[in-house]
Amino acid sequence: MQAIKTSRIHEIPLNDQSNIKLFIKREDELHPFISGNKFRKLKYNLIEAKRLKKNTILSFGGAYSNHIAAVAYASKNNGFKSIGIIRGEELGNKIESNPTLQFAKSCDMEFHFVTRASYRDKTKQWFIDELENRHGDFYLVPEGGTNQLAIKGCEEILIPSDNNYDYICTCVGTGGTISGLINASDVRQKILGFTALKGDFLKEDIRKFAQQKNWELITEYHFGGYGKIKPELITFINRIKADFDIPLDPIYTGKMMYGIFDLIEKGYFPEEAKILVIHTGGLQGIAGMNLRLKQKKLPLIKE
Incomplete structure (x- = not known):
């Protein structure tokens, strides 16, 4: 596998009165076929x-x-x-x-x-x-x-300069990525994991690997469960692509970003919070989801 370069980070401008700053780390750009986590x-x-x-x-x-x-x-x-x-x-x-x-x-x-x-x-x-x-x-x-070696790799997502952020947000599937982020984070940072599955049963799996307690699972944005999707999620994903040129997948990153924007609107984050979103990739799944959406005569996700 090719040598890893530092993933680029860019700001997502917000029309928010609380001066919250939102940034995204483009781990999806690490490799065209083995992207992100x-x-x-x-x-x-x-x-x-x-x-x-x-x-x-x-x-x-x-x-x-x-x-x-x-x-x-x-x-x-x-x-x-x-x-x-x-x-x-x-x-x-x-x-x-x-x-x-x-x-x-x-x-x-x-x-x-x-x-x-x-x-x-x-x-x-x-x-x-x-x-x-x-x-x-x-x-x-x-x-x-997800195993111990995978978590070792995910610990390398964060670098020392990322300590400047107050919140680190990631998708959660099996718990490996968030465990690596927890271990690599500064104790004052809060790690938020947005689950793609119903329930919070992954907490026990994460506790097996996580070395700190500065984390929380956000379980309200699964849109019905793993692989489930609703028209408002498609609309949101397409809007993010059109407005910021950031592609999101419908299984993981789309749901996470929807949740982050919703939490910002609801006042979950304090004023002047700096949020770093980890884009974990998964874009190859868009083609398969679009086949399903086409069968259901729903709008397609723009690639």
Whole structure:
């Protein structure tokens, strides 16, 4: 993987009377195919796989998984074979109509489609043993990429000059990115995680990795749950792109930014607060979502 450059930060101008300053860190620009937090999460895992002399990377994901796309490309680019355990047995016949799976296939990823019921057992040892019997030796990267090495990579998102911000905002899927940000933050900073899933069950997972207590999960902006979307979210994403030339995805960053703007309007942040938003990437998922939106005859997300 290419050497990481410092992500650019630019201000999003606000028409706000409280003098709140909003900035965005464009981690999505780190790499065209392994963008944002996926680049960070895979960095040390690939180093470890090479150290262990593994030849194959195996991981898990759904039909439009940013993680699966990143694993496929990063594996091929670094001399590994890759295997994707994909949630949804029926998807085996729909590869050509799925942009994410098409891309992963173009990177020579081998697919193993499993039922949704079986997929829930993916962390159980007997399930992993069965995968080893079928596929042979591999280096396992968890769903979403979150493990201790991933958190080490995500700790590198923040650099010393980022201590100037009062709030650091990120999306939350499996908890790895926010854990890295918590560990790398100054204790006086507040880390806000905007969940893409219903509920706050991720708190326990985050506590396993987070070394500080200066964080909070914001759970009100999931728009119905993971992968769910509503017309007002599409309108917001398209407005941000038109007004500021910032692309957002509908699963993670779009919902987070919607939440941040809503909280600013509601007076959640104190006067003169400086907020840094981490753009975690995920833009490859827009194409798949637009296919779904087209089927539902809803407005499309502008790419």
